[in-house]
Amino acid sequence: xxxxxxxxxxxxLALWAATSALFAGGxxxxxxxxxxxxxxxxxxxxxxxPSTTNVSNISTRHRGTVKRVHQxxxxxxxxxxxxxxxxxxxxxxxxxxxxxxxLRANMIYAGPTVGTVSALFQGVRGEGIAVAVIDxxxxxxxxxxxxxxxxxxxxxxxxxSKDAVADQFGHGTIVAGVAAGSGEASGLLxxxxxxxxxxKSSASKRWMPKARVRTRR
Numbered sequence: 001x002x003x004x005x006x007x008x009x010x011x012x013l014a015l016w017a018a019t020s021a022l023f024a025g026g027x028x029x030x031x032x033x034x035x036x037x038x039x040x041x042x043x044x045x046x047x048x049x050p051s052t053t054n055v056s057n058i059s060t061r062h063r064g065t066v067k068r069v070h071q072x073x074x075x076x077x078x079x080x081x082x083x084x085x086x087x088x089x090x091x092x093x094x095x096x097x098x099x100x101x102x103l104r105a106n107m108i109y110a111g112p113t114v115g116t117v118s119a120l121f122q123g124v125r126g127e128g129i130a131v132a133v134i135d136x137x138x139x140x141x142x143x144x145x146x147x148x149x150x151x152x153x154x155x156x157x158x159x160x161s162k163d164a165v166a167d168q169f170g171h172g173t174i175v176a177g178v179a180a181g182s183g184e185a186s187g188l189l190x191x192x193x194x195x196x197x198x199x200k201s202s203a204s205k206r207w208m209p210k211a212r213v214r215t216r217r
Contacts, residue, residue, distance in 0.1 A: 027089040029098040035082045041067075041100035042085075044076045046093050054093060062088050107192035110178060116195050126196025131179045135172030137165040138203035143181035143194070144173075153205040165205040176201050 032042065046054060049071045058064040064080025077100060080088070089097050111117055119125075130149060140148055140162060153164035167173045180199045183191030 027094060027096050028085055029096070032085065032097065032099045035085075035099070037082055039079055040082045040085070041077075041079050043098050043100050044078055044088065045095045045097070046074045046076070047095055048093075049074050050076050057091070058088075064088075107178070107181070107194070111193070111195060114195065126180065126199030129196060129199040130202050131176070131196065131199050132202045132204065133172055133176045133179065134204040134206050135167075135175050136169040136207055137167035137172045137205040138176045138201060139167045139170075139173045141173055141177060141181075142185040143177055143183060144201060145182075145184075147180065147182075147200045148176075148203055149200045150202040151205075152203075155205060155207065162203075165203045167205075172203070172205070176203065 032040065044050075044058075050069055055066050055069065055076065058066050058076065058078055058080065062080050062084040064078050064084065066076055066078055068077040070077065074095075085097060088094060111120070137153070138144070138148060138151070148162065150160075151162050151165040152160045157164050165172075177194055179194050180196055180201050181192070181194035182197050183193035186192040
C-alpha cells in the first residue's frame, strides 16, 4: 500500500546517500578516483592522529591493510580494493585520500621555486657569501669541494676538523648542497646547482640521529 510517510523516508535516505557519495568523492584525489579495479596504495589523512579504531577500521570495514602509521602527519599508508575508496572517504574522520605516489628530490625545481633564476642570469651567484649550515654535519662532497671554510662539531667527536663534522646521517650535506652546491657532480649537460653555487659554507655539527630512518627509494 502506498504510504506518503514511507515515500518521504525513502526519498530522504536516497538524498542522504547521494549527498554522502558526492561529499566523499570530493575527498579523493582526481587521479585516484580514476583508478581501475584492484588493490591500490593510498595515503589517508585524518583530522587528528589516527586512533586504534581508525587503524582497525581499515581491515574490518574496508578489507585493507595498514602498511605504516604516520602519527605526526596524521595519516595512514594503506593498501585496499579500489571499490572501497568511496566508503573510506565517507568516514567523517577522514580529511583526504590520495594515491601513494613515489617521490624523488630534484634540484631542477628548487631554483625557480624561490626565484633565483633571474639572479643567476644577472651574475649573482653568491660570491663573497658564507652559508652557515647548522645540522648533522657536512661531508666534502664534489659539489662542495674546497668551499667549506670552517667546520666545528659541538657533539660526539668535538673539534674543528672536517673529520669532526663528518655527516653520518646525510641531512646536513644535502642542505649544504641545496644552498651552495656547484653542480659538478651532475655533469655539464644538466648541472643541478644550489641556490648560491659560488658561495662558501661553514659547517657546524649540532645533532646526530638517535636511530636510522628508513626511507623509500
